[in-house]
Amino acid sequence: MAKEASPGIQTTTPKPQTSHIPLFFKKLVQQRVLLLMSAPFLIWLFIFKYLPLWGWTIAFQDFKPAKSFSDQKWVGFEHFKMLFQDEKFIQVLRNTLAMSTINLVLGFVTAIVLALLLNELRFVLFKRLVQTVSYLPHFISWVVAANIIATALSPDNGIVNELLMWLGVIKEPILFLGIPEYFWGINGLSEVWKNVGWNTIVYLAAMTMIDPAQYEAAEIDGAGRIQRIWHITLPGIKPVIIVLLIMNIGYLLESGFEPQYLLGNGMNVDYSENLDIFVLKYGIAMGNFSLSVAAGMFKTVISFILLFAANYTAKRMGESRLF
Amino acid sequence: MANIMTSNTASTEGKKRRLRGGGRYGSLGDRVFDTCNIIFMLLLMVVTLYPFVNTLAVSLNNATDSIRGGIYLWPREFTLQNYSYVFNEATILGATFISIMRTVIGTIVTVFCSAMVAYTISRPDFVLRKFITIAFILTMYFNGGLIPNFLLIRDLGMINSFWVYIIPGIIGVFNLIIIRSFIEGLPESILESARIDGAGDFTTFAKIVLPLSLPVLATVALFTAVWQWNSWFDVFLYNSSEIKLSTLQYELQKILQNSNASMSAKSAGDAFANADNANANMVTPFSIRATMTIVASVPIILVYPFLQKYFVKGMTVGGVKG
Incomplete structure (x- = not known):
């Protein structure tokens, strides 16, 4: 058996009667340095990434932190039932889906448009300057960004209010972050402000792959700038757009946590609170561990399915999968 | 931001573009398009940079004076008081x-x-x-x-x-x-x-x-x-x-949280809990917030333009391999 399975290894392990298992260990001993280099991190991986999955049992218990595991009361799917009867949870789910959809659409359209326009800039130095500046907000933390956004939207001398009053659009300053219905839009635009420049990178890289001969041919045929963008550049980056779109659908329940948490307040809570904040509030602040874990588990399981489906679809379409 | 020489993935693309442009700058429609595009890009840069410039101006302005508003691109009453207050905490x-x-x-x-x-x-x-x-x-x-x-x-x-x-x-x-x-x-x-x-x-x-x-x-x-x-x-x-293990970003987050809370409660008075009364005349929550924002972001603003090409490479390489 070993003979036919590993003819190459025969030279180093000349015993024909070795079966697969001892061979595996023999190789492992030979590669003990590699093993020593990776084993500590396998243990780390197990503790920090796989062990917490055990915590999902909490969702099926009436968890009391003081009790040991064997003393916990098992309640089955009770907490999941409670979750779906909880109006707050339904609201939070709505907010999550709404904000991630808005972010998805807004983020895609703005990044593609900006990439197309950047690609049309003739002066290379100017183009690089714009790119460098547009990356800036991506690198700063959400805490800094939220501070900046809250200041800009403030009714006391905030630049947005001042600008709108100067233009005569409004007469009185608006407390933007105090109006619940505005929150989804503010959140979406904040996301665009922070990441639009950064998100152009992938598209600009894809545009460099387009054959310049296509543009020359189009120019000779008398196609204008807009026509060239529409008929050459856009179709040229279509595969990248499709793959990114599919992958992003996989992250539909990941509407973000930091902007909502940092810009959210008592007044806009009905529209700003999403699944992640719900988990944090119920678990850490209110100590209702079981319900919180049930909500977190719900999110992870759906995300897992979505991501695998997205990955599979992207692969089926013959594109290189992202992860 | 001064460093615009930092290369990026677009450099080869720029060359192709110049080749195909062949020095011709095209029709009137082309020039209108270019002008609009450049104006749009300038606007984009203003929208991106203005908040930072404004925050910097507020952080360098006298705290009590800042409350009057009207600080845009540069400080009205220049002072380093906000910074000396922050770094004496x-x-x-x-x-x-x-x-x-x-x-x-x-x-x-x-x-x-x-x-x-x-x-x-x-x-x-x-x-x-x-x-x-x-x-x-x-x-x-x-x-x-x-x-x-x-x-x-x-x-x-x-x-x-x-x-x-x-x-x-x-x-x-x-x-x-x-x-x-x-x-x-x-x-x-x-x-x-x-x-x-x-x-x-x-x-x-x-x-x-x-x-x-x-x-x-x-x-x-x-x-x-x-x-x-x-x-x-x-x-x-x-x-x-454990206050000894706090970080700049977390301290800034607490300040933001306080000002959010005071906004909901409509009482702007004691938003910055850490500011003791002796200093109350010299610094305000608003100025401290601006100063902390600058302190927390300056290391990154100074460094990222020079290292951009590494980031961009990571994005394009990591994006396609799995």
């Missing part, structure tokens, strides 16, 4: 120190550990190669979630310790993947000759692979450093009762 000084420590230590540890694991899974004959790769990649699809992670950290006794900033994040799967694909791209002959000279796996890794992988390690180091510097949630979750 023991809390802020300590937080700055911890922020720097977690960025430096966290980056070194992450880069070294990620590179080491990446090296082992780049060895084609390593028997555990597939197993380790899959074990790591699977974790991109799920995680235990907030509460199980919190309970784990608590049970490990890492609440209120500095190491909670370092150990849970020593290896990122994304980093692992981009380092691995870089190492796989190194010429096998170099590694082979090291082995013939009698170098073991660890020596080959430390003496040959690490120095040759500097470009990708720089990329990973930058991603990690920015992430460490910007983190605040782990401070909030695990170390919020």
Whole structure:
């Protein structure tokens, strides 16, 4: 058996009667340095990434932190039932889906448009300057960004209010972050402000792959700038757009946590609170561990399915999968 | 921002473009398009930069004067008082120190550990190669979630310790993947000759692979450093009762939270709890907020333009390999 399975290894392990298992260990001993280099991190991986999955049992218990595991009361799917009867949870789910959809659409359209326009800039130095500046907000933390956004939207001398009053659009300053219905839009635009420049990178890289001969041919045929963008550049980056779109659908329940948490307040809570904040509030602040874990588990399981489906679809379409 | 020479992926594309433009600047429609495009780009830069410039101006302006409003691009009554106040607070000084420590230590540890694991899974004959790769990649699809992670950290006794900033994040799967694909791209002959000279796996890794992988390690180091510097949630979750382990971002987050709360309560009076009464005349919550915002973002603003090409490379390489 070993003979036919590993003819190459025969030279180093000349015993024909070795079966697969001892061979595996023999190789492992030979590669003990590699093993020593990776084993500590396998243990780390197990503790920090796989062990917490055990915590999902909490969702099926009436968890009391003081009790040991064997003393916990098992309640089955009770907490999941409670979750779906909880109006707050339904609201939070709505907010999550709404904000991630808005972010998805807004983020895609703005990044593609900006990439197309950047690609049309003739002066290379100017183009690089714009790119460098547009990356800036991506690198700063959400805490800094939220501070900046809250200041800009403030009714006391905030630049947005001042600008709108100067233009005569409004007469009185608006407390933007105090109006619940505005929150989804503010959140979406904040996301665009922070990441639009950064998100152009992938598209600009894809545009460099387009054959310049296509543009020359189009120019000779008398196609204008807009026509060239529409008929050459856009179709040229279509595969990248499709793959990114599919992958992003996989992250539909990941509407973000930091902007909502940092810009959210008592007044806009009905529209700003999403699944992640719900988990944090119920678990850490209110100590209702079981319900919180049930909500977190719900999110992870759906995300897992979505991501695998997205990955599979992207692969089926013959594109290189992202992860 | 002054550094516009930093190259990026678009440079080759720029050349192609000039070739095809052939020096002709085209019709009237073309010129209208270009002008609109340039105006749009200028507007974009203003929208991006103005908030930072404005925050800087407020932080350099007399605090009581700032309340009157009307500060836009430069300070009206220049002063460094806000900065001297901030840096005389023991809390802020300590937080700055911890922020720097977690960025430096966290980056070194992450880069070294990620590179080491990446090296082992780049060895084609390593028997555990597939197993380790899959074990790591699977974790991109799920995680235990907030509460199980919190309970784990608590049970490990890492609440209120500095190491909670370092150990849970020593290896990122994304980093692992981009380092691995870089190492796989190194010429096998170099590694082979090291082995013939009698170098073991660890020596080959430390003496040959690490120095040759500097470009990708720089990329990973930058991603990690920015992430460490910007983190605040782990401070909030695990170390919020230990003020000695607070970071700049978390201190800024608390200030923001206070001003949010005061907005909902409609009482702007005692928003900044840390400002004692003796200083109340000299600094205001508004100015402190601006000053802290600048302090928390300046290291990044100063550094990122020079390192942009590494980030961009990481984005384009990491984006397609899996």
